[in-house]
Amino acid sequence: MLPSSREKQILNPLTFLRCLGCSTINSRPFKEGDYVFGEVEEKCPKCGGDRMKIVGIYVKEPEQREGKKQKTL
Amino acid sequence: MSFPSGAAETLTLMQIAGREDLLSPIIQLLWILFLMLFILYPNFSQKLQLSYILRDLERKLYNLKRIREEVRSRTVETLRKYSEGNTDLERELDKMILSFAITPESMDPYGIVYKLEHIVNIWEDTFEENVRRLCPKAEEEKAKTLTNLVEVARGIDYLYRVVRHYYLLGKRTANIYIVLQIQMLMPQLMEIAEAYRQACYAFMQGQPVGDGVGALAAAKLVEGLEKKTYEVAKDTIVHELVMDGRNLFVLRAVGPGGAVGKPADGIIKIIEKEGDRVKAIVMVDAALKLEGEDTGKVVEGIGAAIGGIGVDKFKIEEIAKKYNIPLYALIIYESISEAITPMRESIAKAADEVVERVKNIIKDKVEEGFSVIVAGIGNTVGIGLS
Numbered sequence: 001m002l003p004s005s006r007e008k009q010i011l012n013p014l015t016f017l018r019c020l021g022c023s024t025i026n027s028r029p030f031k032e033g034d035y036v037f038g039e040v041e042e043k044c045p046k047c048g049g050d051r052m053k054i055v056g057i058y059v060k061e062p063e064q065r066e067g068k069k070q071k072t073l
Numbered sequence: 074m075s076f077p078s079g080a081a082e083t084l085t086l087m088q089i090a091g092r093e094d095l096l097s098p099i100i101q102l103l104w105i106l107f108l109m110l111f112i113l114y115p116n117f118s119q120k121l122q123l124s125y126i127l128r129d130l131e132r133k134l135y136n137l138k139r140i141r142e143e144v145r146s147r148t149v150e151t152l153r154k155y156s157e158g159n160t161d162l163e164r165e166l167d168k169m170i171l172s173f174a175i176t177p178e179s180m181d182p183y184g185i186v187y188k189l190e191h192i193v194n195i196w197e198d199t200f201e202e203n204v205r206r207l208c209p210k211a212e213e214e215k216a217k218t219l220t221n222l223v224e225v226a227r228g229i230d231y232l233y234r235v236v237r238h239y240y241l242l243g244k245r246t247a248n249i250y251i252v253l254q255i256q257m258l259m260p261q262l263m264e265i266a267e268a269y270r271q272a273c274y275a276f277m278q279g280q281p282v283g284d285g286v287g288a289l290a291a292a293k294l295v296e297g298l299e300k301k302t303y304e305v306a307k308d309t310i311v312h313e314l315v316m317d318g319r320n321l322f323v324l325r326a327v328g329p330g331g332a333v334g335k336p337a338d339g340i341i342k343i344i345e346k347e348g349d350r351v352k353a354i355v356m357v358d359a360a361l362k363l364e365g366e367d368t369g370k371v372v373e374g375i376g377a378a379i380g381g382i383g384v385d386k387f388k389i390e391e392i393a394k395k396y397n398i399p400l401y402a403l404i405i406y407e408s409i410s411e412a413i414t415p416m417r418e419s420i421a422k423a424a425d426e427v428v429e430r431v432k433n434i435i436k437d438k439v440e441e442g443f444s445v446i447v448a449g450i451g452n453t454v455g456i457g458l459s
Contacts, residue, residue, distance in 0.1 A: 011275075
């Protein structure tokens with residue numbers, strides 16, 4: 001049987017990392033083993049530091065336009 | 074004027090009922106027969122409707138079955154990664170999926186909450202033990218998340234079996250009222266089934282889910298502050314610290330494995346230790362929004378903000394009443410699907426707003442030198458210690 005049109009794509013969250021050296025926040029797709037407040041060894045694209053802290057893992061939502069917002073009951 | 078042989082008869086036939094074609098009387102006859110069907114067989118329209126509903130239900134039931142099979146196969150696949158290899162995982166998973174707990178007799182309701190707690194504790198422990206036995210390679214935190222994954226598989230399986238029951242019962246007894254009720258519920262049930270499908274992937278990989286926002290807010294409240302952290306009840310930790318001259322006890326389930334802990338037991342232990350010094354209990358939890366409300370909206374209220382079967386709620390209310398401690402609640406709106414699927418941006422951002430609101434409540438309601446308990450309720454999958 002073909003998948004129903006109601007069936008949605010699997011939600012893929014982003015992992016937000018803060019560099020422990022320069023405090024810049026970067027994001028990348030979630031990797032198994034990531035968890036909020038966990039520290040990972042990854043290179044900061046700004047300062048080159050190699051330790052980052054995960055500050056958030058969530059699914060990014062598309063920006064809602066003002067006009068669309070006003071139409072909501 | 075003369076007609077060729079046979080043409081006169083044809084013309085006569087075509088002129089029946091004053092028409093010039095043969096098709097019209099046939100259609101009229103069929104139409105009369107059709108109307109007679111409704112008169113002689115009054116249930117005909119209902120039977121017609123029943124067959125239409127059954128066809129619609131059957132189609133949705135197939136979709137439900139497909140989701141159930143998908144969740145089941147993903148669960149087996151994930152458990153296999155942490156198993157020894159010689160276990161019949163499918164059979165063992167079936168045993169867990171079909172396991173049940175019998176609720177206590179309520180004819181005499183005295184003490185029923187503690188009886189229910191006892192039964193549920195045994196059931197949960199057995200469930201977790203079975204997952205650990207099946208997946209000896211899984212670490213402590215991973216085993217908890219795998220237990221959640223099996224619970225998701227159990228949830229979708231139960232949903233499928235209930236819908237199938239009503240479909241088959243309605244079909245066998247040709248009872249339109251049975252199938253009508255389940256058909257009316259199907260759109261919501263399919264949404265829940267889709268949420269289970271998404272939840273399966275979230276628990277497979279250990280991603281934070283919407284329900285974890287309470288625990289996330291509690292973690293953010295104490296992030297980067299000097300504190301003492303210890304286990305206060307099963308799977309429940311407390312951060313003890315001083316904030317603006319007040320003693321703060323921030324309680325939540327231990328992470329990053331999927332756990333909800335025993336918040337009531339933790340709160341009771343803290344109050345029994347601190348006694349009258351506790352001047353407020355602030356509870357933070359995700360709550361179901363009404364259709365049309367914004368996801369991630371933070372609302373304040375009074376009472377014990379905690380879901381589940383009611384045991385924790387009862388125990389928290391009881392201890393709060395005994396010591397005359399006010400209960401403040403902060404809830405974050407989300408739908409049932411958002412609660413068990415990967416956390417949305419608006420929910421994650423609401424945790425920051427909750428932190429500010431909790432600080433304001435503490436400043437307004439608790440004087441310096443006294444204690445306050447902040448309980449972040451929810452599943453801690455993907456949320457570590459801050």
